[in-house]
Amino acid sequence: MAFPDAHDGHSGYIIDTIDTRKGLLPLMQQNLIAFAPHIVLLMIGTNDVNTQLDLPGAPARLEALVDIVTTTAPDSLLVLAQLIPTRADELNSDVQAFNAQIPEMVAERVAAGQHIVVVDMYTAFVANPA
Secondary structure, eight states: OOOOOOOOOOTTOBSSOBTTBOBSHHHHHHHHHHHOOSEEEEOOOHHHHHTTOSGGGHHHHHHHHHHHHHHHSTTSEEEEEOOOOOSSGGGHHHHHHHHHHHHHHHHHHHHTTOOEEEEOHHHHHHHOOO
């Protein structure tokens, strides 16, 4: 049987809707119900960091999004990717600060029995910049 290629990707979104910027959070629950995925691949926050959009609140918005996934699709595996480095070196400290919040947040949820793994995309890109 061919591998299923159905997916629901949203390029250019931020974590949650702010002002006129489209956020993923309002779409997530309805899409999880509609698609009933076994695996959710999530890398979100790049546009929040790149536009300096309420960076202190970004980890809480990510937590809310993760909680929507784990409560709406509790049997699915959430693969949460940390952000990759940006091309603007001055933003990479913000990327690293955002990424640093993820492991503890995930560890708390894993300890509660949720199915989440973290993928460190940042280190992979820095280790092999070519």
